[in-house]
Amino acid sequence: MVGGDVPAPSGIEIRGLTVSYGRKQVLRDLALSIPRNEIFGIIGPANSGKTTLLKCINRTIEITAGASWRGTIEIEGQDIRRVRSVHDLRRRIGMVFPLPVGLPISIYDNVAYAPRRAGIRRRAELDEIVERSLRQAALWDEVKDRLKTLGTKLSGGQQQRLTIARALSHSPEILCLDEFSIAIDPVTTMRIEDVLLQLRANMTIILVTNLVQQARRLASRTAFINAGELIEEGDTEAMFSDHPAKPMTYDYIHGIFG
Amino acid sequence: MTGGKGGRSGGRRHGGTRALIRDLAERGIVVLIHLSGVSAIIFVFGIFFFIFREGWPFLRDSFDVRGFFLSDEWVPNSKTNPRYGILALVVGTGSVTFIAMLLAVPFGLGTAVFISEFCGRKPKELLKILIEMLAAIPSVVWGFIGLMVINPLIIRWTGAPIGLNALNAGIVVGLMSVPIIVSIAEDALRAVPDTYREAAEALGATRWQVVYKVIVPAAKSGLLAAALLGVGRAVGETMAVLMCTGHSVNVPFSGEFPFFHALESVRTLTATIAAELGESPRIAAGPDGIFPPEARHYQVLFVLGMVLFAITFAINIVADLIVKGVRKR
Amino acid sequence: MNAGGAGALFTATRFTRKKLLTQRIAAGVFALMAILILIPLLLILGHLVSRAWPALSWGLIADLPRDGMRAGGLWPAVVGTLYLVVFSRLISTPIGVLAGIYLNEFARDNWFTRIVNLAVVNLAGVPSIVHALFGVGAFVLFAGLGKSILAASLTLAIMTLPVLIASTKEALASVPQAFREACWNVGASKWQTIWTIVLPNSVSGILTGVILEVCRAAGETAPIMFTGVVFYRSGGGTGLFLYGPLDQCMALSYHLRTISTQVPHVPESLLYGTAVVLVGFVFVFNSAAIALRVYMRSRKKW
Numbered sequence: 001m002v003g004g005d006v007p008a009p010s011g012i013e014i015r016g017l018t019v020s021y022g023r024k025q026v027l028r029d030l031a032l033s034i035p036r037n038e039i040f041g042i043i044g045p046a047n048s049g050k051t052t053l054l055k056c057i058n059r060t061i062e063i064t065a066g067a068s069w070r071g072t073i074e075i076e077g078q079d080i081r082r083v084r085s086v087h088d089l090r091r092r093i094g095m096v097f098p099l100p101v102g103l104p105i106s107i108y109d110n111v112a113y114a115p116r117r118a119g120i121r122r123r124a125e126l127d128e129i130v131e132r133s134l135r136q137a138a139l140w141d142e143v144k145d146r147l148k149t150l151g152t153k154l155s156g157g158q159q160q161r162l163t164i165a166r167a168l169s170h171s172p173e174i175l176c177l178d179e180f181s182i183a184i185d186p187v188t189t190m191r192i193e194d195v196l197l198q199l200r201a202n203m204t205i206i207l208v209t210n211l212v213q214q215a216r217r218l219a220s221r222t223a224f225i226n227a228g229e230l231i232e233e234g235d236t237e238a239m240f241s242d243h244p245a246k247p248m249t250y251d252y253i254h255g256i257f258g
Numbered sequence: 259m260t261g262g263k264g265g266r267s268g269g270r271r272h273g274g275t276r277a278l279i280r281d282l283a284e285r286g287i288v289v290l291i292h293l294s295g296v297s298a299i300i301f302v303f304g305i306f307f308f309i310f311r312e313g314w315p316f317l318r319d320s321f322d323v324r325g326f327f328l329s330d331e332w333v334p335n336s337k338t339n340p341r342y343g344i345l346a347l348v349v350g351t352g353s354v355t356f357i358a359m360l361l362a363v364p365f366g367l368g369t370a371v372f373i374s375e376f377c378g379r380k381p382k383e384l385l386k387i388l389i390e391m392l393a394a395i396p397s398v399v400w401g402f403i404g405l406m407v408i409n410p411l412i413i414r415w416t417g418a419p420i421g422l423n424a425l426n427a428g429i430v431v432g433l434m435s436v437p438i439i440v441s442i443a444e445d446a447l448r449a450v451p452d453t454y455r456e457a458a459e460a461l462g463a464t465r466w467q468v469v470y471k472v473i474v475p476a477a478k479s480g481l482l483a484a485a486l487l488g489v490g491r492a493v494g495e496t497m498a499v500l501m502c503t504g505h506s507v508n509v510p511f512s513g514e515f516p517f518f519h520a521l522e523s524v525r526t527l528t529a530t531i532a533a534e535l536g537e538s539p540r541i542a543a544g545p546d547g548i549f550p551p552e553a554r555h556y557q558v559l560f561v562l563g564m565v566l567f568a569i570t571f572a573i574n575i576v577a578d579l580i581v582k583g584v585r586k587r
Numbered sequence: 588m589n590a591g592g593a594g595a596l597f598t599a600t601r602f603t604r605k606k607l608l609t610q611r612i613a614a615g616v617f618a619l620m621a622i623l624i625l626i627p628l629l630l631i632l633g634h635l636v637s638r639a640w641p642a643l644s645w646g647l648i649a650d651l652p653r654d655g656m657r658a659g660g661l662w663p664a665v666v667g668t669l670y671l672v673v674f675s676r677l678i679s680t681p682i683g684v685l686a687g688i689y690l691n692e693f694a695r696d697n698w699f700t701r702i703v704n705l706a707v708v709n710l711a712g713v714p715s716i717v718h719a720l721f722g723v724g725a726f727v728l729f730a731g732l733g734k735s736i737l738a739a740s741l742t743l744a745i746m747t748l749p750v751l752i753a754s755t756k757e758a759l760a761s762v763p764q765a766f767r768e769a770c771w772n773v774g775a776s777k778w779q780t781i782w783t784i785v786l787p788n789s790v791s792g793i794l795t796g797v798i799l800e801v802c803r804a805a806g807e808t809a810p811i812m813f814t815g816v817v818f819y820r821s822g823g824g825t826g827l828f829l830y831g832p833l834d835q836c837m838a839l840s841y842h843l844r845t846i847s848t849q850v851p852h853v854p855e856s857l858l859y860g861t862a863v864v865l866v867g868f869v870f871v872f873n874s875a876a877i878a879l880r881v882y883m884r885s886r887k888k889w
Contacts, residue, residue, distance in 0.1 A: 113775070308724030385625075
């Protein structure tokens with residue numbers, strides 16, 4: 001990998017975040033402080049608002065029908081509502097969702113998609129970005145001889161790694177993963193978890209998961225969200241101990257509800 | 259880690275001006291898209307506006323409402339006593355449409371039921387292709403067929419002196435309307451969830467029972483809408499009726515059996531406009547803004563256009579309300 | 588149904604036999620209806636071709652007419668129809684596609700969108716003669732184009748807009764939403780997403796709509812009759828370049844109508860021949876649309 005500018009990873013400040021779909025409140029007055037260069041876990045039962053939180057960070061909540069949000073989110077001290085271009089903001093954040101999505105274009109074009117939209121045209125540069133991203137996503141060795149294959153023809157596990165490669169292709173400062181392992185096999189999951197551990201040196205990773213053990217393995221700090229409210233947030237080991245700050249946390253982690 | 263510049267600063271690295279141009283062009287295209295989106299509304303209003311513009315002097319200058327709608331004397335060319343009663347024309351349109359629907363609705367719905375519920379996959383493709391071919395035949399060719407093929411057939415079968423009459427046009431327009439009825443009815447039948455079919459079959463019903471007891475009632479509004487749109491098609495047809503109806507201004511009803519004389523020649527609203535527009539000159543108003551009486555023929559044809567527009571508009575709105583009513587359920 | 592004994596459970600009773608018979612009859616009736624509609628189609632087409640046979644030759648299309656349209660070929664009418672089709676497609680396709688993009692990608696689910704959709708449906712239902720009146724009032728008179736190919740093409744373009752809008756909408760809607768979201772999440776704008784992923788995967792559906800309306804533009808008579816098409820017009824140029832955009836022209840559909848109703852003593856084979864040429868032209872394009880649809884289905888990319 002060629003040396004060069006290393007993007008300074010950022011800290012994320014969330015204050016007073018409230019999101020509603022129509023009249024239904026999905027997140028209530030959420031406040032979080034996510035430090036840089038770490039894996040930050042977010043756990044909680046289904047429909048607790050975890051995905052909504054991620055959508056607020058890259059402002060795709062604004063193109064979700066019927067959604068409205070209040071509050072402040074700052075990345076490295078910069079209010080995300082005040083950026084010059086929301087598309088630039090989204091390029092600073094990598095997003096991986098539960099269901100793998102391979103675009104119906106070649107693997108190469110899948111990974112080169114974001115850089116091209118950002119204006120990069122030179123073939124040599126794109127080649128470099130494609131290889132780097134695919135290596136980081138632990139997919140390069142499997143596809144390097146068939147970069148022209150359609151992205152939709154890959155297996156589920158490969159498509160999820162392709163999605164991760166796509167998310168990394170625009171060198172984000174923040175990588176958000178939303179239950180990324182749901183649709184893939186345990187072996188691929190382990191490989192990706194190793195990748196995440198390596199990536200955190202250069203970016204902030206937010207890991208939303210309903211597999212509490214995954215949070216325990218990877219995250220240094222974790223937040224527990226239930227029904228739109230932040231219940232507890234802190235050091236992962238402390239949360240997983242026998243005496244977390246809130247009893248509900250203990251109940252959730254040990255499967256008593258959720 | 260490379261690529262940091264490309265990722266983070268986005269357009270800034272690759273020429274601020276190039277990104278600016280791209281931005282502007284994109285905004286322009288989005289504006290164009292929105293404009294095109296509302297274009298349908300603009301055109302619908304435009305159609306009514308321009309027709310109104312040409313026809314409204316007729317309405318302004320001594321418009322005899324009762325005579326217009328209730329009189330069956332359509333003699334716009336008379337120099338001494340021009341009369342503009344459209345009753346015969348409306349009845350003409352109604353007669354042709356009635357016969358056409360007698361043919362098209364049962365056969366159209368029946369074919370739709372067959373395609374949707376009883377047909378195998380291969381024959382279904384073939385049938386659908388044939389129906390599309392039927393739909394593709396231009397109306398002037400249908401008129402030609404009515405003139406050259408059905409005309410002598412009617413003379414042979416019914417002994418009528420001429421074969422250009424309401425029946426001829428009704429048959430032709432009926433055949434023309436079948437595709438649209440089949441298409442919309444088939445959509446309506448297909449929209450009935452498979453769970454209905456499965457539940458009924460689980461209770462022991464045969465396919466036919468499932469169809470007439472469960473599916474047809476469930477698709478009722480869609481089928482009704484299909485029939486209505488077929489009516490709209492028939493009302494609006496121009497070339498085929500122009501060539502097949504025989505053209506006399508005539509109300510084919512009378513007190514003697516069989517009451518509805520389908521073998522008589524009639525004239526429809528559409529054919530009247532098509533036949534007479536070429537011959538009626540457009541005469542400008544005098545310096546005082548008053549139109550001479552010779553100008554009225556041209557103008558009244560546009561008024562007929564407004565009547566047609568209103569009829570098809572009403573049919574479309576009703577059909578739409580029926581379909582939307584279903585969705586609310 | 589249990590008439591005693593295990594065997595009675597599975598043999599058909601009179602009741603079930605009657606039900607099955609009713610079903611077979613019903614299925615047969617519906618099949619008959621479908622066939623009865625299509626037999627006239629095939630018979631008529633056969634009849635047209637058989638009566639046209641003596642006149643069918645390449646000369647029918649390529650030669651100029653002679654003897655007051657009673658002999659010779661249809662070339663000027665063919666060219667005129669070609670011009671009208673090409674011009675009206677050029678005008679109508681961009682507007683129709685962009686409108687389809689608006690309705691599927693940008694419009695929100697509110698009363699305004701409902702009105703737009705209603706307008707499209709209504710535009711589709713306007714009778715062709717009313718389109719002719721509109722064309723006369725708006726293009727021939729108001730816009731000052733006079734009776735011309737341009738006025739007729741504009742009229743045809745507006746008439747064929749609804750099908751194009753509907754085809755575009757349908758083609759766009761068949762692209763999964765997951766693709767769009769994937770693009771938005773990597774910082775592509777809405778238009779970039781449409782241009783790079785959604786549109787390229789909708790081209791065949793859109794093309795189908797364009798081809799279908801080629802058929803319609805070639806076949807319609809009423810809208811062009813008063814806006815720019817005449818029975819006899821000697822073109823200014825030669826070969827393919829017979830007309831200029833502000834000229835009037837001949838067209839196959841109008842030609843058929845006139846020689847079958849207004850011109851005496853036209854040989855029957857020429858009449859039928861003209862009909863066959865027109866129907867043939869339309870069928871060729873219709874088949875192209877159908878073939879395109881079948882091809883689409885076999886080349887699914889996802």
